[in-house]
Amino acid sequence: MPPKGKGPKGTLKPSVLDPLCTFCGLPFKSKGITQHQKSCKSHPEAVASDARSRAFEEQVQQEGLLDPFIPVIGPSSAYTPLGYTHTQLQAGNVENSKYYLIAHICLCYPAYDANIAIFNENETINNTDNNNTEPHGEVHTDEGSSSPFEQAPQLNDIKVEYHSRSRRQPQFFSFDEYKSNFQDLDSVDIPVDPEPWKPFRSRLDFELAELILDTHMNKNQTNELISLIHRCILDPKSFTLKNEPDLSKIWENAANRATKFEKTTITVEYNDEDKPFDVWTRPLWSWAEELLLDPHLSREFHWDAEHHYRFNGETYERFIDEPWTADAWWEIQASLPPGAVPFFFMVYADKNRLSSFGTAKGYPAIAVCAHLPTSIRNGEKRGKRVCVGWFPVVRRFLINYNCMQLTHRAMQLQEDSGETGKKKYVNFKRVVWHKAFYEILKSVEQYAETGYHLTTADIERWMFPIVLIASADYEEQCVIALIRGVNSKFPCPVCLIPGDQLANLSSDFPLRFSSDMEKIYKSTIGLNASETEETLKNVGLRDVENVFWKFPRTDIHQAISWDRLHAYHGGLFSDHIWEEVKSVAEELGKGVSKLIDTQVDALPTWSGLNHFTSIIKTGEFADGSKYEDMSKVLIFALHNIFTKEASPRGYQLLKLLRSYVELDMYASLKVHTETTIQKGREELLVFEKALHEYMPFNPAKLWSFPKAHTHKHMFDDIQQKGVTRNYNTKPNEKCHGAFKNSYKFRTNFKNVAPQILKFDHANLVATVIRDDIDYLDLSQAEASAEDSQIQVTRNIIGTAHVSLGSQCAPVAFSDLEDEHSADSAFKDFRKKIGRFFTRYLGRSVRFGPSDQINPFQLLRVNYESKDDWCVATDLLRANPKFHGKPRYDCIIVKIDEEKYIFARLLYIFGLQVLDKEYHMALILPMDLPPDLENRGRDNDLRFNRVKARHRSLSVFISVESIIRGGLLATSVWKSGLVTGKRP
Known part of the structure; x- marks a missing residue:
């Protein structure tokens, strides 16, 4: 029988009157608490379970769904680490074992670190419930402690140091508190707009207009349109749109809900003639003010530089993720006047094809606010990246390509094709780019010098606008930095590495700084053409003034980032x-x-x-x-x-x-x-x-x-x-898809820039209105839930850690064994599972041939990712015909506190034992010591090689024993694939 009093699932359950554990805060019986506290203190990582999973688990229990099953591994024979103690391992048992290769990249950071017990057939079962863990520490508050710990820090505790200019004390958090963003500002009471769809006359008007905005309809959009039409039939008064002109007029009225584009014409001299180009810009500071004054975003802004540390058991180790946790933010904030803070922009620009054959091109400029977290910056709601400019594309014939058509002016600008690639012509294009970009930055030029005072979230801030990050591919980086490119003496926009040393990664070379490059450029004033050329060539610069030199706190060479x-x-x-x-x-x-x-x-x-x-x-x-x-x-x-x-x-x-x-x-x-x-x-x-x-x-x-x-x-x-x-360009390049769709479906292919930007602006306005409607709906739903005290039931099978899906029809043991009669992994399936539960429950358990189990073909395993420390989910399958092919995924199973093994899923099922549902998996462990034949290759290529047991030595485990999935490739160590059946 399992020992009593070990946890909430023991025979003796603790009550609210029982003593609480000092470390995790859970109640335990007096006889069990001493041993528990020793374990809890020695292994704090085992009780630092993810807050989201814990909340989900509590909800599952409250709703009366399946109680979490204690993780168990037992046979089909009981688990024994083969190759070490198992006496049945003979040559005949392993001749069909298979080898698998794992590269470090495939496994980096396997995560979920629950306190999982694994049981040997001959060992006493330790009945602990790993799901009832709480974050340690009465030493932390919900807001984080602003003073040092009252006791020694625990593993994974977080320390946040703020920039000295912020006058904020360091704060300490438990790991769960940090992940739950307890350190954020208090929630802001945001007023609810009862009619957020204005200036649309009704919500239904807006929702139909929102759908029409995207004419490239898929099946879901088509169904949504049909649904809206049916709603119009039921409530005709709520639909007031008359026709397309009526809709366009409303969009024009709604345009004021976001900063609109403005058209400017710039002129650049070429061959002693001024050449005009149209530039469309969204004033950068007006857009920034919209973000700053938006109550939905005010609590999301990070203003002060921060250094974040995580306690690794010995010392606090610094970690970096968002821009405000890195060094540049800290250094720039220190350089500002006392009481001032930076306001950082991220910028991106790149021309792209609008038409399939590339005859039509667009040149958008994108801006992002660096003070907002990644989830918002890269998201699709307010605060996301926006188009702030549309540049002219200067072609060989100098066509005013904003208009995407040959005009009389364009024909007049036609030059000899021999000009293409010449230094003068290339410099001319660079001047056009930098003059165009100045039109975007012009609205922040004064404030870059003096700063700008604005009250946001009830705090007056003195902000200095600065470009922190320039995201671009290499070709665009050369344009931004005004260097000569790949064939120059110094082709790197960040450092002065000679062109013939580019494969040298172990040597350091002087960095470029805007102040140095500007001095070199200005030193050529008064020199003749050949002297100017030689001076600039020696550092790889072009004879063009860089627009970013007008902004003293922006160092464009340091802003340019690896893509x-x-x-x-x-x-x-x-x-x-x-x-x-x-x-x-x-x-x-x-x-x-x-x-x-x-x-x-x-x-x-x-x-x-x-x-x-x-x-x-x-x-x-x-x-x-x-x-x-x-x-x-x-x-x-x-x-x-x-x-x-x-x-x-x-x-x-x-x-x-x-x-x-x-x-x-x-x-x-x-x-x-x-x-x-x-x-x-x-x-x-x-x-x-x-x-x-x-x-x-x-x-x-x-x-x-x-x-x-x-x-x-x-x-x-x-x-x-x-x-x-x-600063990866990938999120920015996603914007090109919307521009291509607008070009294809919304323009007449003439003078396309204003047409494309009209719909880009409408999309931004629609985003704001949609967010406000969603917030209204959420507020009403919360109020309704409070009034009615309705609880939503989650229909899951399993637990917060592992849930089951793709359920199949129940199958009798006899039918299962007949179906898999040729597979030794399923031999005596019924008897072995009966013996397993007999040992586990301490009483005789037998199943008849006609007794049934419930097969599943999918596991959803939630775990804490060691990459970003958030909950991640692996979809793991044991399916004989997934998209026409068998798929039996591999998993990572925890054996003890120090050891994990790989295994392959063979079968997933649930069964009733003494009126309780258990969820189990049949697996093939990969715990044999691998042969040494390919040891040299494995070392050179950094493979981890594992070896599977013979299929007759498969074992049963609780699905709760699975940590996460693991992608393993079958080893092919001869000229061709290894023979043998895949599971």
Whole structure:
């Protein structure tokens, strides 16, 4: 029998009169509390469960749904770590065992750290309920403690230090408090607008207009339109729209709810003639004031620089995520007058094709407020990134491309095609760009010098507008920094590295600073043309004045940030490493390409990971995420083909690819610590070494190009401006899709700029109105819930940690065993599960052949991600025919406090035992010691190799024992795929 009094699920349940644990605050019986407190004190991480999961669990219990089942592993035989103590392991039992390879990137940071008990067949069962844990600490308050801890800090406690100019004391939080944003400002009482759809005459009018705004309707939009029409029939008075002109007039009235675009004409001299260009801008400071005065956003702003630390058991280790947690914010705030704070912008600009053939192009400029969290900046609601400008696209014929048509003026501006690429013409285009960008920045120019006083959230702030981050691909960075580009003496916009040293990642070179570049530029005043050219060429600058020099606290060279999308996925990998892979494959002969495609197709599928059926003959991808996913899986399809014996060049290329994937993993992290930044810098040197060792294999390939160098600045940018998602161009490039749709569906293909921007502005207005309506609905729903005290029932099967889905029809034990009679993993399924529950419950449990179980084919496993410390969910399947193919995912199971194992899901089911539902899984552990045959390759390519048991040695576990999923690739260690049935 299980021991009593160990927790809420024990035979003796604690009551509110029982003593409370000093560390977790839970009630325990007097006989059990001493032992519990020792465990709770020794393993605080085991009781620091995620706040969201805990709240969900409490709700599940309150609603009378399935109680959380104590995590158990037991046989189909009981779990014993094979290869160590199991006496049945003979050669005949392991001859069909399979090997699996795991690269570090596939597993980085497995997470959910619950206190899970794993049981051996011959051990006493320790009946602890891991779900009833609370965050430690009576030493913390809901607002965080502003004084040092009254006792020693606990593992994962958080410390936040604020900039000295803020006059705020350091604060301390438990990990759960920090994740729950307890340190944020108090909630603001935001007044509810009872008619947020104004100036639309009714809510229904707006909702139909909102739908019409997007004419590229899918099935859901079509159904929504039909639903709205039916509502009109039921309540005809609420629908007042008459026709399209009536709707357009209302949109014009609604336009005042957001800062509108303005048209300006700039002139730039070329060949002794002034050339006019139209620029459309949304005044930057007017848009900023809208954000600052929006009561829905006021509590989301972060004003002061912060240093965040997490206690690792020995010391507080600093971590960085948002821009205000990094160094640049801290340093700039220190440089401002006492009492002043910065107001930081992030900017992005890039021209893109509007038409399929690229004959029509648009050149939007995007702005983002750096003071808002990532979830808002990259979201779709108020506070998101917005278009603040539309630049002219200067073409070879100098067409005024805002109008997207050849006008008489454009024909007059036609030049000799021989001008294309000439220095004078290139400089002319740069002048157009910087004059156009000045029109965007003009509204903040004065305040960049003097600051601007504004009362927001009842606090008067003295703000200095500054561009903190410039997000752009390399080509656009050259335009922003006004450097000469890839073929210049110094092609980096951030540092002065010589062009022939771009593959040198271990040496440091002087950084560029705006003040230095401006001095050099101004030193050429009065020099003749050749002297000016020589002076500027020696630092890679163009003979053009940079608009950002007008803003003294903006250093554009330091604002320019490393772009993961174009530097890695659409650059270093797609254009260089991948091309080398195809070259090696071609060297090895015709059959190799087919073999690579076969092995890529055989790799397991995974939610959120692109699956490739073939890659060698595939053309270019427009989507950088395809290259990102390809780089992750490619090494698993190549390691037995690009061997040291078959292709020394290919083998060295795999080592280079391995290091690239590691670097991309570090680049992808949403939270960086001092440790991960240091590890990333070390990996950069590993990459450099692998690259230089690869170079002799293909001397014709030159690696001195900017994207082989720019990741040298990646970890400096993380240290200065936060993690890479703060300045990755990927979120900005999503905006191009809306512009393309507007061009295709909303314009007459003439003079398209004002037409596109009209609908962009309407979308922004619709976002504001929709948010206000949603807030109204939420307020009314909360009021209604308070009045009626209605509780919403969540229909889940399982617990907050693991829930089950894709339920199948009940099946009898006899039918299940017949169906799987050829699979030794299911042999004596009924008897083994009966013996398991007999041991677990301490009483005889037998199932008859006609007794039924409830099969499932999906697990949703929630866990705390070690990347961003938020709750993440893995969708894990055990499905014989998922999209036409069998899919049996791998999982990570916790054995004890120190050990985890990998296993493969074979079957998921629920069954009734003594009037209680238990949710179980049949798994195949991968805990055999792997052979040493490929040890050298595994070390070189940094594989973790695991080996599965024979299928007859499968085991049962509670699904609660699953930590999360794990993506494993079957090892192919001969020329072709390993034979044998997949589960």
